[in-house]
Amino acid sequence: MSLHTLTAHEAGELLAKKEVSSVELTQAVLTRIDQVEPQVNAFITRMNAGALAQAEAVDAKRARGEVLSPLAGIPMVLKDNFCTKGTKTTCGSKMLENFVPPYDGTVVKKLLDNDSVFIAKANMDEFAMGSSTENSAFGPSKNPWDLGVVPGGSSGGSAVAVAADECMYSLGSDTGGSIRQPAAFCGIVGLKPTYGYVSRFGLVAFASSLDQIGPFTKDVQDCALVMNTIAGHDPLDSTSATVDVPDFTQYLTGDIKGLRIGIPKEYFVEGIDPGVRAVIDKAIAQLEELGAICEECSLPHTKYALPAYYIIAPAEASSNLARYDGVRYGYRAQAEDLLSMYRKTRSEGFGAEVKRRIMIGTYGLSSGYYDAYYLKALKVRTLIKQDFDRAFEKFDVLLSPTSPTVAFKFGEKADDPMSMYLSDVFTISINLAGIPAISIPAGFSANLPVGLQLMGKAFSEGTLFKVAHAFEQANDYHKAKPSL
């Protein structure tokens, strides 16, 4: 059997029954990587030796009869903005090309405590800024469904790795759609949890009030399993919520009768690819057949979300990225005085999109503009959140396409930042409101995957999993594999 095609829960069962070892699983995955990685370029740093050592250690524990976590011994991949002690963490940037963190982030630690096997650090848009992984300083990753189209971004590499069966699951980060959009483009499951559900300690910050870590998986059950492990309060993260983490797998009942699904009309406007629209309409019909009640609703301030995001996120980013100045770590340009050193280092170390956003952010915070831009955007953000609060009084989940199009060609939007930003139009409000959303495979258009997005109110991931799982099990989209 092709071990690399297994889901995490399938692999877990085999491991528990001792029908397969973690080393075997890991080796299968490494072989697969050798096969396909030259084509897809999902990774920045390989961790082969460490992975096998971890796998061996887990197998030994299992042999001793220790009770292990459901994720134990299962090969996975981390986006390269997760600080991993002793392993390069580049954030897809020349600025941190050789940066080796002296510490593990909290989620990384949790996975280690659960005996995970780390295969690689995944490629990404530089500092998580982008929607196609074309902004990586180390070359783009390719969509396994069609090597001529983007995998999405910024967590492109993490999505590719799962879609190409280079690992059983991966983690990415989502600030404006950076998990959900690549999940949709690559035909896999991607979840952005409620803001504060998963610790950000160790995640290199892009926009502090928007960033969240989340899983990429081959099916919804895996997503629930991963959330069980990574969610929970962290005393090292002041924005981490003090809520209990349920066993999310209990929500996978398959029963969504009577569940109320809202279809926000502002998300179904012109600009959606007809093929994508058709897939989503079919999905809505199917959900109704499964017993859900689908009805139109309104999120009136939707059109302000993109502008508000592109003021708030760059503002926070301009401050979060100020530390990259060549003084303590990372890239340093040679120069004669301090100011020149700062300027050259940051001019040479950062790519174009990062510089663009730092400038936008600095402008929006500057004296004379703060009130008109940043402060105003924060107020708009409150209105957007209130739209969702009102909608969730009536509905259990909301539904939309994850992206207005399928994966676009390389270079198609790279020279037009505005067009690139628009590809986030359905995902971005969710980050502003801090609520959770999941993208699941819903079909194909022009032979490329189409993602369906479900949004829930804060800490309602269980409900999202319930609906997503029911839809998934009524279809086979999650079983489709690209022909690499």
Place this chain on the structure above:
Amino acid sequence: MPLQDYEIVMGLEVHVELKTNSKIFCGCTTEFGGDQNTHVCPICLGLPGVLPVVNKKVIEYAVKAGLAINGNIANFSKFDRKNYFYPDLPKNFQTSQYDLPIVAGGYIDVEDEGTVKRIGITRIHMEEDAGKLVHQGETISTSDYSNVDYNRTGVPLLEIVSEPDFRNANEVKEYLEKLKAILQYLDVSDCKMEEGSLRCDVNISLRPWGQEQFGTRTELKNMNSFRAVVKAIEYEAERQAQLLDEGDKIIQETRTWDENRGVTLSMRSKEEAHDYRYFPEPDLVPMVIDAAWIQAIRETLPELPDAKRTRYIEVLGLPAYDANVLTLSKAMAEFFDETVKLYANPKAAANWIMVELARLLNASGLEISECKLQPDNLAKMLRLMDEGTINSKIAKVVFEEMFNTGEDPEQIVKEKGLVQISDSGALEEIVVKIIAANPQSVEDYKAGKKQAIGFLVGQIMKETKGKANPGLVNTMLTEKLDS
């Protein structure tokens, strides 16, 4: 116009380092010193991916300070980012407070030449300290490179901003001493300027008497002692007066105090208005400080310098001067309080502490907390004096011995055989002998110079190595000479 034709107007920005065990946003120690870059961690170094967590003690200390200066504690407060680039600032922003500081308003009363003046306090806020630049050369401009020591980054600071209420250097000095005393009493800071745990910037401007509008101010930095603050103010006031006399404008700028040359020097060639692009710190949640917490903190406030001073004067009957000296330092006041618990004459205790103890501490360079002499022993010694076991001259000897060894005074008196001779029988022979040996003094006395007896007393004290009871000696001499 010479300087006295101008009114000096000043406001102070004082930064104090809080003596919490750990830094404001991480668990590193706040201890002063230490090898470079050893009191650091990923968080205070601002490495990629780290997040701050507020040290609750810092908030508690800030509230304490706010209550002690009669300020209003904010029920809702937050941190903000102050963005600027400098190598001693790891994140290239300082997490500080902008528009919702933890304390607003307040005052400190200072005494200037007998009158009490109320200095208004605008605000107190919390922020993190930056690191230290260690220049390869003498100064930053004569160095090829500088190293950065980040031990100090993240040490919690309180910034205390005063209203522009100061009108002379003495008021400033009084304020600094009072503020230092208050913060030491609260045990929230050591306030040692020489260690940098108290830093003072002075904003100073001049205006012609009677003018309401403030003149252009300069900001003075880099004064390392209260004395330096005074000298810097005096220099700068004179400098500004001269410029104004010549019809020149004062440039609004930051000036550094050069201790060696005794002058202020411009730090910037042109004044750059810094746009710090303040915005609320998104990695920290706002703070709610409710009335219950504030009350709980209020109940932990010790007796503060002014209250103690008033009690010393009104309840213990000490003169104002004594009260001032004793309350200047927390340690001295506590020593006095402990002594007075065990001994009923506050004035006597005060004298010994203010004079003898202070003298010996000064000479030895010790802090009160370090000296071996304890309040209970001082109390014992004072009782021995009251009982007549030792006289004041012998007491000085005993006191010094106690200071050096920490021994019990009764023990010392016993070992050294210092018991006062109060037996006239024992003294008879010596008195007679001294009278016989000093005929001139006897004559002077009999001629009406009553003070001449003093010399004879002195001689007898000398002969008895100070142990004779001077009162008794005086009586015996007077008897014999008058007869």
